[in-house]
Amino acid sequence: MNILGLFNLTVPSATDVESTVTSDNDIFASISPREILIFIVGIIAAYILGLVISHHIRVRMSHRLKKDQLDILTGIIRAVLIIVVIGISLPGLLDLSVTIILIGLVAIIAIIGVSSQKVISNMVAGLALLYESPFATGDFISTGGVSGTVVSVRLFSVRIRTTDGVYVHIPNDQIYSTTVSNNHANVARRYVYSVGIRYQDDVKKAEGIIEKILETYTFVLKNPAPAVFVSDITADSVVLMIRAWFPSNWKLTQDDISLSIAILPRIKDALEAAGIEMPYAQRVIWFANQPTIPIDTASKQR
């Protein structure tokens, strides 16, 4: 039994297939205006039904799914409805058997599959991204050397606006196969800053000043508590490390620069006001043979 026999289809030989397939002119000559009208009405009805279902899904699922996910889901539902209507009505309209339609469909899928591997790969990756939803519109992400705010997540690609306003279009399969960092996936995010002070400055005093700033700064979270501690003693300075948590959905945590601009100048000003200064790079040089430097005492006395 061949594969068609499995499905009890009535295509005994290729000649029958040929006889079933009439010429294009004959097909269209047999279609009445009424049948065309029913076909068009069917597609319009499927389109309207798709819109109604989409609306209900949006109303009922908006608190569970993100906007991008809803867009893709409703798009797929609308497309499936129209394909089903075409699949049901086209054989009758063109007077073709289901077998011919199936063969045609398989051939079209095979051609599309061979010629558009990349497109299909992107679509599959898009569906995977939809399911896993590692990010959504409005999130700030970093992927493959690109950082920016997600403008849209589509079936084939993701569009990102970088902090300098550049529009970047990334195919879904590229995103799916690489690392993605999402600044907004969690509700809070920790930032780390380093501040160097001079050796002669009071470390405890400097820590206290910075802690006070973090305590009074509205957007530094109370819990987890911020931390200030000596993280390194370098050749030129004592390095204080500052760790503080901020809400991820705050506008200044959209990118790292905005937050630095808001926090670091306050710390610098407060430390300087307390007489604690940022150190200059310095080196003490020792000579193996101490050179004799003549001192002009006469000019000094003048």
Add this chain to the structure above:
Amino acid sequence: MGFSYADPNIRIQLTDNAGLIKYERDCAGQKESRYLGRTFSAIHILPVEPVNLPETLTHFLEISFPSLLISPGAEQTVYLKFPVEIGVFLESGGKTDPLDVFSLAPVKFSLYGSPSSGVITRWYESDLYTDIPVTDPHREGLMSLHIKNSGTETTTVSRAVFDSSSMSLFYGDRVAMTATMEILSPLIAHTTFSDTAPADCPNRAIDLYLARGFSITNRKGYFMEAGTI
């Protein structure tokens, strides 16, 4: 059309500038000024849910207070202070729209739970009172919190997290709320608000959530699933 209110910390003024109404507010140095492109029949200045400033980052209010030990089956009513935010509303044609929100209370945010599954909260530290304390109604409100331990273990409580979308705020001599905290286990508690007005605060405040056009889907309170300490 003109309106003016002033006390040592707050000044609100509405002036008619050749048909264009100018709104000005000065709250302890925080100034706001804007022109209104429409007329209105009334202006309301009322307390609102304290989760709007300096920008809306959360709808949860967390009050931290000294530790309180509650035995299984025990019930205790305590009084806490919470921050007050003041909303200015314009009424016209039976509709009330928010115009401005300001506050004299300090603003601080916190995280309740873990960064991946927790929530950002508007954080406020209060003392624990067994008698009604004196409050500055422009700055702080009074919450009557009824704590009930329905669990089987003695539990320490030092913070309460509330969902502002289920908040019922009243005003009169002071700004007040009545809340309940039911401890289900040392890790889980359920907080809700009462819709009944306290005796000295008969007036219900306008829900800013509703005034902004949001629909309230949660009137069932909040489950604190990250502990009560």
